[in-house]
Amino acid sequence: MDAFAKKLSQESARPTREEAEEAVRVLLRWAGDDPSREGLLDTPKRVVKAYSELFAGYDADIDDVLGTTFEEVAGYDDIVLVRDIPFFSHCEHHMLPVIGKAHIAYLPSGRVLGLSKIARIVEVFARRLQTQEAMTAQIADAINQGLSPRGVAVFVEAEHMCMAMRGVQKSGSTTLTTTFTGSFKDSAAEQARFMSMVRGR
Incomplete structure (x- = not known):
């Protein structure tokens, strides 16, 4: 936990x-x-x-979710990206839904995660009362702690029902957040390559 x-x-x-x-x-x-x-x-x-x-994320143990990592990567050391991971969360201010997608990449340092584990990490943090900013950082930190890669990139895009259903009532507006660590944080070129892969260009 x-x-x-x-x-x-x-x-x-x-x-x-x-x-x-x-x-x-x-x-x-x-x-x-x-x-x-x-x-x-x-x-x-x-x-x-x-x-x-x-809100099952409060009972989840992130170490169990990360589980086993693998060394058999045949020398692969470039970006591993899982994109378009759908999630449903709830904002901690109004307890209204947040609906979005997460795109997560890392640069391996000798070990890799099972791909389904990345989606499960998103699920753990999404199934708590959240701010999008905190959730983005938590996902990156969990991968850093569990895998010690050369860098992690997380991009989250979501619509917040607290904006669409109440207050300003602006449906369709999207909030974007990013977190970069390690080589991604140090290199604008790596950030651009990550965003290009996310966008499918």
């Missing part, structure tokens, strides 16, 4: 399922509806079950 999740589990006892369901009933009443009406009777249970899936 990463440091953030460990600190969270140490500092706050998780409410029971019954307490969580009662909290949903309170919100339903606050919204102006009647949680005892037929259509809402099972809503608290459904919401709590959905939250256990949507």
Whole structure:
């Protein structure tokens, strides 16, 4: 379990399922509806079950997710890129959905990750209350810590429902964030090559 999740589990006892369901009933009443009406009777249970899936990243151990790395790379030492990894997250300010894609690359230093592991790293951090900026940095840091590559590049593009559904109500606007470490951070040419590969040119 990463440091953030460990600190969270140490500092706050998780409410029971019954307490969580009662909290949903309170919100339903606050919204102006009647949680005892037929259509809402099972809503608290459904919401709590959905939250256990949507926020499963808090219970994930990033070391387990990274798992085994491989040395059999036949001398390959150039960019490894997995692009267009879809994700769903929730903003920590309004708890509204964030829908986007992540593009992740690294320059191996003798070892590589299984490709599915990269998508799973995105999933762990996406399934927490997030800011896009923090999530971008967390993905890069996890790969750095687990693999010690020569460099990591992460590019995340997402639409935030807190902008589309409320406030300024600007649907279709996209937020872009990047993090570069190691050789990617030190070389504008490597950054440009990464972005060109992401865009498929």
